Amino acid sequence: MTLDMKAGVSGEQIRPDRLAEALERLKETVGPSGWSTHPGLLEPHVVDWTGVMRGSSPLLLKPARTEEVATIVSICREYGLKIVPQGGNTSLVGGAVPSGKGVEILVNLARMNKVRAVDTINDTMTVDAGCLLASIQAEAEKNERLFPLRLASEGNCQIGGNLASNAGGSNVLRYGNTRDLVLGLEVVLADGRIWNGMRGLRKDNMGYDLKQLFIGSEGTLGIITGAVLKLFARPASVATAVCAVPSVKAALDLLALCKQRTGGQVTAFELMPGTGLELVLKHFPACRLPLERLCEWQVLIEFSSSDETASQQERMTAVLAEAYEAGLVSDAVVSASLSQSRSFWALREGLAEADMMEGPTIQGDIAVPISSIPDFLEICSAAISQAVKGARIIAFGHLGDGNIHFGIIQPADVLPKDFLARSDEIHGIINHNTLRFGGTVSAEHGLGTLKAGAVLKYRGEVEQDLMLAIKHSLDPSGMMNPGKVLEAGRRQLQE
Structure with a gap:
């Protein structure tokens, strides 16, 4: 058997009359309010959030029901058209924009935004894939529950996209990635x-766990249209702190101390460099630094508990006092109110956007074993500085789960086009050092277009064969989100 992951989809060769016929049938499927061909309306859907990756599409579809999605897929399959599933289009790696090669139909799920059911006994919420993450969080709060997925883009991203990319976020340390928050899925193949597969079961061993194939597949195996999500007890007490630490190694020692003293109540532990916070304060005037001065490294810590009798503020204060005596922190402020806690989080959540507001930026999203982070950051940052003189390196992220984000900002004396032309070189430096420390070149953003060749470059042959076999089995013609995850690196599997 030969698996050619680019073969079988002939959208680029479709006759004009056949294409016109297909587009009319697709428009009829969703009705007059469910489609657009206007360039102005298509524009935000064909370029990714970074503004770097751009494609094209003749048609944007916004189905309102799962059955409409199924009809769309069937029509596209019949005519040999490719499909790009899209949620809030907040991907940082071009995971939800068309490639611009051939005829690719955009299928955006924004109209599929209903909460189907909330079960506070089973602690589940059943939702359409187009629900905004912030809306799901609000619905959980209304029912005195918590849906713990927390992202800077939560006001714009859709849960379907979160599932398709297996989004991580700030609360992975305690609650896990998106795949850990799901019990059931509905998928159009x-x-x-x-x-x-919309089952709200915590134990189900009837065969393979199929939902996990689609979570993290970035729309290359099917279109997620619904999900059964896990809910958790709403925290009764939350404490947030911003601390100055003398080094990344000290930050890891502080993390260990927090875990020991709280019994697993550390919700978030975020690393923030002084260079990055300078940019946040510059570009977001409403943000304020709670510390006396910026240091080379800061951390944001959050404790939470559903125990109403436990004061997390008191616990946080006690832990940080012990850390101060041990030389692990030089300054710290514990939030006194919810609004102050939100202002602390605004510093952390503004880091990535502030980088890009400063100038052309090359982004990185990697993970290494937590214990390796200090050495990794030192060696990788030095290698980038050596290669790109004058570049500002902003390294930040989820220290508690090993996920580091890089923002490499254009040097002042280099033209933007010349700097961005070195993107592959800079990513190569980051990837080389990441793998050297036993890490992964894609932690939570996915592979998308930007890193679509990574699997075939960095994974072993057996792992590649398994992934290619899954792709061929579920999407033999390669019509689903072409050019993402596997298809930038072409390889044949002989059997």
Whole structure:
């Protein structure tokens, strides 16, 4: 058997009359309010959040029901058209924009935004894939529950995209990635059939766990249209602190101390460099630094508990006092109110956007074992500085789970186009050092277009064969989100 992951989809060769016929059938499927061909309306859907990756599409579809999605897929399969599933289009790696090669139909799920059910006994919420993450969080709060996925883009991203990319965020340390927050899925397959796996079961060993194939697949195996999500007890007490630490190694020692003293109540532990916070304070005037001065490294810590009798502020204060005596922190402020806690988080959540507001930026999203982070940051940052003189390196992220984000900002004496032309070189430096420390070149943003060749470059042959076999089995014609995850690196599997 030969698996050619680029073969079988002939959208680029479709006759004009056949294409016109297909587009009319697709428009009829969603009705007059569910489609657009206007360039101005298409524009925000064909370029990624960074503004770097851009494609094209003749048609944007916004189905309102799962059955409409299934019909769309069936029509596209019949005519040999490719499909790009899209949520809030907040991907940083071009995971939800068309490639611009051939005819690719955009299928945006924004109209599929209903909360289907909330079960506070089973602690589950059943939702459409187009629900905004912030709306799901608010619905959980209304029912005195917590949905713990927390992202800077939560006001714009959709849960379907979170599932498709296996989003991480700030609370992975305590609650896990998105795949850990899901009990069931509904998926439209590449042949147009609907798989109903919407089960709210915490124990189910009837065969393979199929939902995990689609979570993190970035829309390359099917279109997620619904999900059963886990809910958790709403915290009764939360404390947030910003601390200055003398080094990244000290930050890790502080993390260990927090874990020991709280019994697993550390919700978030975020690393923030002084260079990055300078940019946040510059570009977001409403943000304020709670510390006396910026240091080379800061951390944001959050404790939470559903125990109403436990004061997390008192616990945080006690832990930080012990850390101060041990030389692990030089300054710290514990939030006194919810509004102050939010202002602390605004510093952390503004880091990535502030980088890009400063100038052309090359982004990185990697993970290494937590214990390796200090050495990794020192060696990798030195290698980038050596290669790109004058570049500002902003390294920040989720220290508690080993996920580091890089923002490499254009040197002042280099033209933007010349700097961005070195993107592959800079990513190569980051990737080389990441793998050297036993890490992964894609931690939470996914592979998308930007890193679509990574699997075939950095994973072993057996792992590649397994992934290619799964792709061929579920999408033999390669119509689902082409050019993402696997397809930038072409390889044949002989059997």
